[in-house]
Amino acid sequence: MRIRKFFGAAAVFGSVLFATLSAAPAVEATPKTSVTLGMSIEPAGLDPTIAAPVAIGQVTWQNIFEGLTTIDRNGAVQPQLAESWEISEDGRTYTFKLRPGVTFHDGEVFDSSVAKFAIDRARGEDSVNPQKRYFQTIESVETPDPQTLVLKLREPTGSLLYWLAWPSSSMVGTKSADNNKTTPVGTGPFTFVNWSKGEKVELARNTNYWNKGEAAKLETAVFRFISEPQAQAAALKAGDIDGFPEFAAPELMESFEGDDRHVTVIGDTEMKVVAGMNNARKPFDDARVREALMMALDRNMIVEGAWSGYGTPIGSHYTSNDPGYVDLTGVYPYNPEKAKALLEEAGYGNGFTFIIKAPQMAYAQRTAQIMQAMFAQIGVTMNIETTEFPAKWVSDVFKASDYDMTIVAHAEPMDIDIYARDPYYFNYKNPSFNEVLGKVQQTTDPDEQAALYAEAQKILAQDVPALYLFVMPKLGVWDKKLRGLWENEPIPSNVLREVYWEE
Structure with a gap:
């Protein structure tokens, strides 16, 4: 991570003003206790256990909702509503000791019966949990006493503790679960106050938070939704918002040079920008076509043109932050002539025409336009159809698989397993890949898991079920006195518990 601070010239006060202020009695500054943060995308709902868009968790995870475990700012799994656990030698029984004295915002007591309700809701036959598959190895949920929860598994699941930390695994109350989409109730350090659709979500400090030592320092927090990049920059400079943790205008980062109020932050993310192809639809069912399209793309030029040089090219669905990472950008390097030859071999010597359904976000639109020009160089015509995200994209692409190609940043960490899901919008089927991913869950040994993840990456790099483009960095701009943001x-996420204003 790199942090750059830009300072403007010092303000100069006239002698009269100086004398006036000097004569005035000293007034002790009152620290700010509220924050307003900007977000590019407004979530369609506020319950991360029933829908996939990451914007839901960016408002609610670790602010309103908590899990049995959590993921800290370094990516490590930590205890949360479960203060400890034991795993049987065969890896099939997890016994959690739950924290006493935890209540939901509506007063409902959190205990093993509520935890069982939340897990059974996530894994049940009628579940709409976006990560339902993570709960499928759970055979039974037992509650020997209010503070003890036992999960019996059909088979070892090496990633279970990690998965239980995700937003989709949040603990929800028996009384409030049905209404969490619009009025979320959790156990977290902030309570839900109001959602002004199309504008903002307001939160307030939970004065009855169970973890007194880590109670929120802020009294109130607001998430404002500003989709247009120029408007994001304008809101920052006008002081209408205090920060934009995921600033969507990389070309405007330098515009904050000389601004003594802000700090710019360039950090790591898990946001893998990929152009997914419908592997069940011609011509994308032919591996040679997919390989040709990959070789038609200059990933370095895409990063430069689409995201002002901020980003790292990738050759598979994986980031360098993750265990077992392998740089596979050399598997199908930029080679337009070889791409043309492959198309000829596949029977598309005269090229073909298709549609890419690209979300309205800046990175997707810009990347699609650059890809369009590069494909034209090998005789392939790609027409761009802007598809509203999340609603239209989720409906048409994610759920119905009604598309040729699309482009989206997959933000979930360690989600290489999506290529083993059936169904999933890529419509990619490879038993060998599935077997490797299955072996990952059979062990908790980090070295063994890393080696298997490396093998899985190589399979995807060779098969190219999607065009692997680049990892987006976290571009943040916020007030330099604001502390504690990740x-x-x-x-x-936008974890607010440790956020405060420097005096």
């Missing part, structure tokens, strides 16, 4: 993003 510089890096091991999981999509």
